[in-house]
Amino acid sequence: MHRMYENEDITIFWDSDKCGHAKKCVGGSPTVFDITKKPWINIDGAPNAEIWQTIGECPSGALSCVYNHGIRIEFDEEGGRSVAFDGEKQVGECDCRIEGDNWTIVHTEVDPEYSGKGIAKRLVFKLTEEAERRKKNVIPVCSYAVKVLS
Ligand code: SF4
Known part of the structure; x- marks a missing residue:
């Protein structure tokens, strides 16, 4: 968990x-x-x-x-993703493919200008937490997500 x-x-x-x-x-x-x-x-x-x-x-x-460096992380349920914002500016996202009970994390990306601030980890955890709360299976495929969740 x-x-x-x-x-x-x-x-x-x-x-x-x-x-x-x-x-x-x-x-x-x-x-x-x-x-x-x-x-x-x-x-x-x-x-x-x-x-x-x-x-x-x-x-x-x-x-x-x-x-947090003032960065906000939100879950976009419709889009199947978590998103990082600096004010109104989107600075990162973590995407998953939803197929039945399986949420496959396929991509994590943070604007290079914002790297080194822990944003990618927050994005992966946010998506994973939301999936686990819904009793879905999280399947990390994106190499960064694999690293964070192992
Ligand atoms: S392993 Fe870490 S998180 Fe778990 S009880 Fe010990 S100190 Fe707390």
Whole structure:
């Protein structure tokens, strides 16, 4: 399962398949990471700096984090894609082919001017999260999506 938690400044990624349950996160920021709650991550539960430090101590790599750099990620259900915007300007997208219960991620692209900001990862996670919430199968074919989801 892949989940994204966003506030205005940062995005947290969580990949349950990698989570080894060492619970370093719970000990480091108990007001953010609480496995008795749903959702179990409250991104507004502590200052971003504390969250960032706690995520850095996750031993499995299940948690990661990026700054948003003012970029907004939206899900376009009709278009079968997630889209990144800087204001009104589209700066990236991740596309999937929907066939029955299978969502095949075929392409991820970010404007080179915006590379290195974690946008592609946010795009892939957004699409994957939306598919998983609908109980669809995610099949990454695009090489970037394969890397992010493996
Ligand atoms: S520290 Fe990482 S591996 Fe451990 S419970 Fe938290 S997310 Fe999972």
